Amino acid sequence: MQNIAFSVGVLLILTSIAPNAQAQSIDIPFSGTVSNSCSFSTPTPGTLIQSPNYAAIESNGISQGKGVQVSVNCGSGGKLTIDTPKAIQVPSNFNASTLQSIVKRGNGSTAEDIASASSGGTFAAVSTIATPTMILPAGNSDLNVGMIAGKTIPGLIPNGDYRYTVKVTIAPN
Amino acid sequence: MLNFKSLLKVSAGLILVSTIGVSTKAQAQSADVPFGGTIPSNCVFGTPTPGILVKTGTFAAIEGSTGVSGVNFGTAGKVSVNCSTGATLTVAAPTAVVVPATFVPAKTQSVVQRGTNTALTDFASANTGGPFWPASAFPAQGITLPAGNSDLNVAMVAGDVVSGSIPSGSYSYYVRVTVAPN
Numbered sequence: 001m002q003n004i005a006f007s008v009g010v011l012l013i014l015t016s017i018a019p020n021a022q023a024q025s026i027d028i029p030f031s032g033t034v035s036n037s038c039s040f041s042t043p044t045p046g047t048l049i050q051s052p053n054y055a056a057i058e059s060n061g062i063s064q065g066k067g068v069q070v071s072v073n074c075g076s077g078g079k080l081t082i083d084t085p086k087a088i089q090v091p092s093n094f095n096a097s098t099l100q101s102i103v104k105r106g107n108g109s110t111a112e113d114i115a116s117a118s119s120g121g122t123f124a125a126v127s128t129i130a131t132p133t134m135i136l137p138a139g140n141s142d143l144n145v146g147m148i149a150g151k152t153i154p155g156l157i158p159n160g161d162y163r164y165t166v167k168v169t170i171a172p173n
Numbered sequence: 174m175l176n177f178k179s180l181l182k183v184s185a186g187l188i189l190v191s192t193i194g195v196s197t198k199a200q201a202q203s204a205d206v207p208f209g210g211t212i213p214s215n216c217v218f219g220t221p222t223p224g225i226l227v228k229t230g231t232f233a234a235i236e237g238s239t240g241v242s243g244v245n246f247g248t249a250g251k252v253s254v255n256c257s258t259g260a261t262l263t264v265a266a267p268t269a270v271v272v273p274a275t276f277v278p279a280k281t282q283s284v285v286q287r288g289t290n291t292a293l294t295d296f297a298s299a300n301t302g303g304p305f306w307p308a309s310a311f312p313a314q315g316i317t318l319p320a321g322n323s324d325l326n327v328a329m330v331a332g333d334v335v336s337g338s339i340p341s342g343s344y345s346y347y348v349r350v351t352v353a354p355n
Contacts, residue, residue: 023353026218028250028327030237030267031345032226036338076228076338138228173231173338 035075036172038136043070046146048162053125056096056150057162063125067104067146076173077138083167084117085147091160096149101166102127104144105134123148136170143168215354216256216318224250224327226344234278234305234332235344241286241328243310250327250348254318258355262287262316265349266299267329273340278331280305283348286326287316305330318352325350 046068047060059067072080084099098120105113116122117132126148147166150157224237225248240249254262264285280302287295298304298311329348332339 023351024216024218024254025349025351026221026252026254027347027349028221028224028252029270029345029347030224030226030247030250030329031343032235032237032247033343034228034235034339034341036341075341077231138230 038072038074038078038170038172040168040170041071043068043145048164050157051148051150053154054123054148054150054152055155055157056098056123056148056152057090057094057157057164058123058126058148058150059146062102062146062148067102067144069142069144070168071140071142072136072170073140074136074138074170074172078136078170078172080115080134080136080143081169081171082115082117082132082134082145083169084119085149085164085166087149088163088165090162091158093158094160094162095151097121098123098152099147099149100126101145101147102129103134103146103168105136105141108144121152123152138173215258216254216260216352218350218352219253219255221252221327222250224248224329224348226329226346228339229330229332231336232332233335233337233339234280234330235276235339236328236330236332238284238328238330240326241284242289242291244284244306244328244330246330251325252327252350253322253324254350254352255322256318256320256352256354258320260318260352260354262297262318262325262350262352264297264299264315264327265351266301267331267346267348269331270345270347272331272344272346273342275340276342276344278302279333281331282306282311282329284311284328285316285350286328287318288324288326305332305334 048057049060051058082101082103085101100118102116108114114129115134116127116129226235226237227247229236229246237247238244264283267281267283282300282305285297296311297316298313
C-alpha cells in the first residue's frame with residue numbers, strides 16, 4: 001500500500017511540472033509593386049490600299065477585321081481613346097469627306113473591345129461603332145488598329161502617295 | 174535541477190522503496206522526487222513561401238490570393254505546420270510593413286485555407302473595416318487542425334471594394350498565423 005501511495009505522489013509531481021504547450025506564431029510575408037503607367041510596343045507601320053468597297057484609301061485587312069498590331073501593358077488598366085486618321089500626305093485632288101479609325105482589343109469580339117473615331121459619317125463595312133473610347137484591363141492587351149478615309153460610295157481614288165497616322169492614347173487608371 | 178541534496182533525497186527514496194517492500198511495520202514516509210525539463214511545443218512550422226501582391230483587377234485594392242479557393246489575384250503565401258496533437262489555428266488581419274504614404278485601405282482581410290479542403294471549417298479569416306471578400310465564403314473564425322501535417326494557403330487583401338486606382342509604389346505586408354496545440 002505504501003508503495004502505491006509513493007507512486008501516486010510521483011505522478012502528481014510529474015503532472016504539475018510539465019508546462020502547457022506553447023502557442024506558436026509565424027509571419028507570412030507578402031510584397032508587390034504597383035505601376036500605374038502604360039507602355040506601348042513599337043508598332044509596325046500599316047499598309048494603305050484602295051478600298052474594295054468605297055472611293056477610299058484603307059489600311060490593308062481592315063475589311064477583314066485586321067489591322068496594325070500594337071500591344072500595350074498597363075499596370076492597373078486604363079482608358080483608351082482613339083483619334084480620327086490624320087492626313088500627312090495625300091494627292092491634291094483626293095477628297096476625303098469621311099474619316100474613320102478603329103481599334104480592337106484581341107479579336108474585338110464584343111462591343112466593349114472595339115473603339116472607333118469618325119468624322120463625316122462611318123464606313124459600314126468597317127464598323128458602325130462610334131465610341132472612340134475603350135476600357136483596358138490591367139496587364140497586357142493586344143490591339144489591332146485600322147483606318148479608312150474617302151467617300152462612303154463605291155469608286156476609285158487618285159493615284160499617288162498616301163500617308164496617315166492614327167493616334168491612340170491611353171490614360172492609366 | 175538536481176543538486177546534491179536532491180540526489181540524496183532520490184537515493185533515500187529508492188532505499189525507502191526497497192526497505193518498505195520488506196518491512197511492513199515501518200512508518201509510512203514520503204519523499205518528493207523532483208523532475209524538470211523543457212517540453213517542446215507540439216506544433217512546428219515549416220519555412221513560409223511569401224505571397225505576391227498585385228492590384229485587384231479594377232478594384233482599388235492590393236491582393237495576394239491565388240492558391241486559396243475562390244480568390245485569384247497575385248499569389249497566396251504558403252506554410253506547413255506539423256502538430257503532434259490537434260491544434261487551434263487563428264489568423265490576424267494583415268499588417269502593413271511598407272505601403273505608399275497615400276494608401277489608406279478601408280478594409281483589410283486575411284484568409285487561411287487548410288490544404289485544398291473547401292468546407293467552411295477549413296477556412297480561417299480575420300479582417301479590419303469589415304470583410305472585403307464575402308463573409309459567407311470566409312467567415313471570421315479559426316480552424317481546428319488535426320494531428321499531423323497541414324499545408325496552409327494564406328491569402329490577403331487590402332483596399333476597398335470599389336473601382337479605382339491605388340498609388341504606384343512598393344507594397345509589403347505580413348499575415349501572422351498562430352497555432353495553439355490542444
